[in-house]
Amino acid sequence: MIFRILALFLLASPVIAQPEFIRDSVQSLRGESDGFGGFSGIHVYENGLDFTVITDRGNLLNGVFTRADGRITSIEFAALIPILDTKGRPLDSFNTDAEGLAIAPDGSLLISFESNNRIMRHATQTSPAEFLPKHPDFNRLQTNSGLEALAIDASGTVYALPERSGELDRPFPVYRFKNNTWDTDLQVPRQPPFLVVGADILDGKLYILERHLAGLAGFLTRIRRFTIEDGLVDEQVLFTSKSGQFDNLEGISVWRDPLGQIRATVISDDNFNFFQRSQIVEFVLHD
Numbered sequence: 001m002i003f004r005i006l007a008l009f010l011l012a013s014p015v016i017a018q019p020e021f022i023r024d025s026v027q028s029l030r031g032e033s034d035g036f037g038g039f040s041g042i043h044v045y046e047n048g049l050d051f052t053v054i055t056d057r058g059n060l061l062n063g064v065f066t067r068a069d070g071r072i073t074s075i076e077f078a079a080l081i082p083i084l085d086t087k088g089r090p091l092d093s094f095n096t097d098a099e100g101l102a103i104a105p106d107g108s109l110l111i112s113f114e115s116n117n118r119i120m121r122h123a124t125q126t127s128p129a130e131f132l133p134k135h136p137d138f139n140r141l142q143t144n145s146g147l148e149a150l151a152i153d154a155s156g157t158v159y160a161l162p163e164r165s166g167e168l169d170r171p172f173p174v175y176r177f178k179n180n181t182w183d184t185d186l187q188v189p190r191q192p193p194f195l196v197v198g199a200d201i202l203d204g205k206l207y208i209l210e211r212h213l214a215g216l217a218g219f220l221t222r223i224r225r226f227t228i229e230d231g232l233v234d235e236q237v238l239f240t241s242k243s244g245q246f247d248n249l250e251g252i253s254v255w256r257d258p259l260g261q262i263r264a265t266v267i268s269d270d271n272f273n274f275f276q277r278s279q280i281v282e283f284v285l286h287d
Contacts, residue, residue: 100150
């Protein structure tokens with residue numbers, strides 16, 4: 001009798017659906033240039049068709065999606081554009097490792113770099129760079145695990161996150177730049193084995209793209225979301241892939257399509273390895 005009553009109670013109780021990203025399309029990327037690949041950041045513009053990506057060899061690349069019923073069916077790319085330094089020269093050597101891309105409300109581009117950890121602002125894609133002031137921590141970030149993720153909100157506040165926090169049980173610091181000052185009031189809880197590789201902000205919520213290389217099984221991908229208040233609250237895991245389901249997804253752009261749906265467009269870094277894949281994967285949020 002007790003089990004029958006419990007079963008009836010469970011059947012009568014409403015099931016609250018949890019929001020989740022559902023894969024909508026996957027496209028493999030191919031280009032003729034030797035510099036095509038190594039994609040580490042992406043921004044999709046409001047029309048959902050035009051986009052810009054950055055590469056970890058110091059280039060920008062613009063593209064256009066063709067869509068059918070909202071789904072990506074093909075992609076066209078323009079020519080590579082070198083990212084310029086403060087003197088208007090293409091980046092070289094140790095300075096090229098671009099990782100995070102964010103487009104400010106005024107249309108300027110912000111790009112974060114690891115190895116030589118810094119954030120540069122460009123008025124246009126072909127403008128010389130201006131440096132944002134450095135937080136003192138930037139010079140102490142782990143080698144090849146520096147300023148991996150970059151986002152900007154509607155007010156122009158910049159959010160930068162390193163790939164690693166320094167300890168497995170230490171939260172990822174969020175370096176927030178507003179009113180020409182950095183603060184570290186916000187933190188993203190670290191949940192091993194995942195590391196931060198991308199970020200974006202939409203409607204006051206911070207979306208975090210995370211990655212784990214599970215040996216020969218391939219890459220694991222996860223997307224988490226937080227509401228930005230005095231801290232980061234209301235954590236939700238919106239997607240977790242299977243091992244090897246996608247390649248090395250590193251850049252994320254979250255935007256709202258003409259139907260009002262939230263989409264996450266994610267791009268992979270093939271590290272210029274023949275055995276890896278350059279991909280764009282797009283998800284639709286189901287609430």
